[in-house]
Amino acid sequence: MKRLVVVYRSPRVENLYLFVDREEGMVRVPEELLTRFGEPEEALSLVLTPDRSLARADARSVLDAIELNGFYLQLPPAPDDWLKQHG
Structure with missing residues (x-):
């Protein structure tokens, strides 16, 4: 399976990304998630x-x-992960 995907970054939360299918767009992303x-x-x-x-x-x-859901939400790394990468 391969798919053309668009990745969006959140302007509100650093390192928060939303992956969606290029053709489908954000039609299945919950409105509450988009608001946040x-x-x-x-x-x-x-x-x-x-x-x-x-x-x-x-x-x-x-x-x-x-x-399954129409999107994938990539959360920011946990603080411990950030310390390992930058400590």
Whole structure:
């Protein structure tokens, strides 16, 4: 399975990203999530395949979530993870 995906960043929360199918857009993203997310800012578009390497997510999990829910929400790293990366 491969899919053209658009990744949006949240203007309200650092390192919060929303992945959606390019063709479907945000039609299945809950309104409450969009309200909390803020006005989405397009970060990038990519062809996503199950074996593609992503920085903080498993590509297969992202594809499955988009198929099932219409989106994948990538949360910011936990404070402990941030300390390991920057400490």
